[in-house]
Amino acid sequence: MTDRSISGAISNGHERRAAQPRKSGSVRIAAVGDFHCGTDDVGAYRELFARVNDEAEVLVLTGDLTRWGALAEFKVVVGELADVTVPIVAVLGNHDYESGEMEVGSRMLRARGVHLLSGDTFELNPTVGFAGVKGFMGGFGRGMLTPFGEPETKAFVKATLNEVHSLELALRRLSTPVRVAVLHYAPIAATIVGEPEAIQPYLGTDRLAEPLDRFGAAVAFHGHAHSGTLRGTTLGGVPVFNVSLPLLRKERPGAMYYIYDVSAPAAVAGAKAISLG
Numbered sequence: 001m002t003d004r005s006i007s008g009a010i011s012n013g014h015e016r017r018a019a020q021p022r023k024s025g026s027v028r029i030a031a032v033g034d035f036h037c038g039t040d041d042v043g044a045y046r047e048l049f050a051r052v053n054d055e056a057e058v059l060v061l062t063g064d065l066t067r068w069g070a071l072a073e074f075k076v077v078v079g080e081l082a083d084v085t086v087p088i089v090a091v092l093g094n095h096d097y098e099s100g101e102m103e104v105g106s107r108m109l110r111a112r113g114v115h116l117l118s119g120d121t122f123e124l125n126p127t128v129g130f131a132g133v134k135g136f137m138g139g140f141g142r143g144m145l146t147p148f149g150e151p152e153t154k155a156f157v158k159a160t161l162n163e164v165h166s167l168e169l170a171l172r173r174l175s176t177p178v179r180v181a182v183l184h185y186a187p188i189a190a191t192i193v194g195e196p197e198a199i200q201p202y203l204g205t206d207r208l209a210e211p212l213d214r215f216g217a218a219v220a221f222h223g224h225a226h227s228g229t230l231r232g233t234t235l236g237g238v239p240v241f242n243v244s245l246p247l248l249r250k251e252r253p254g255a256m257y258y259i260y261d262v263s264a265p266a267a268v269a270g271a272k273a274i275s276l277g
């Protein structure tokens with residue numbers, strides 16, 4: 001299935017960027033999360049990831065790179081990315097924290113050259129920069145958890161607010177006119193539609209959307225909601241894409257990432273759809 005409706009397409013990596021017309025000066029992003037590498041996944045993604053070299057200028061990974069966050073799994077991830085020659089921008093997901101080995105795992109990814117963002121930025125060129133945080137949960141709209149009552153509840157909300165502040169500072173720090181946000185947790189409710197209602201407050205929070213709107217992010221990518229919805233927008237109109245691999249593969253079997261073009265501010269709002277066969 002080719003997605004022709006708005007600003008992007010799900011790809012299985014067989015398309016070639018040279019064959020896809022796009023606006024001059026734009027940057028083509030390939031984004032995916034939740035591939036959850038286990039120790040039995042050696043070689044499962046290596047060729048698929050290598051195809052990104054022909055299809056995009058940058059690879060964005062939205063967390064849950066591993067199943068349990070074990071060092072052996074981080075090692076598999078590094079191996080799967082071995083043939084990628086374009087820059088890689090990533091955040092970790094909750095699964096990557098599970099074994100408490102995320103700091104060493106992060107060093108392994110950074111040693112590979114991955115721009116692993118945790119309140120940090122990466123400027124691809126003078127036009128396009130990335131701000132990344134894992135994000136956190138807490139719910140949406142009037143159902144959002146508030147810091148009321150027990151200290152444990154307040155600590156929980158504070159953890160969310162810390163991530164929001166990290167995102168805000170990272171977006172503020174970017175000097176590029178085009179700012180791309182990379183998250184694991186969802187910043188809007190629209191892209192988790194499809195998940196069981198009972199777990200939706202654990203899939204993200206729209207507290208994360210406020211910095212996206214305030215700093216005029218060109219686009220945001222997230223994962224985590226495997227059964228969610230591909231696209232939505234913040235109240236301020238920022239496009240948001242849930243690029244969780246299980247979701248992409250539900251939309252297009254064999255898919256490996258979502259392709260999206262961003263360009264200079266005047267053209268960002270009109271980023272045009274691309275056709276991928």
Ligand SMILES: [Fe+2]
Pocket residue numbers: 034036064093095224225226
């Ligand atoms: Fe996941």
Ligand SMILES: [Fe+2]
Pocket residue numbers: 064093094095184223224225
């Ligand atoms: Fe997750």
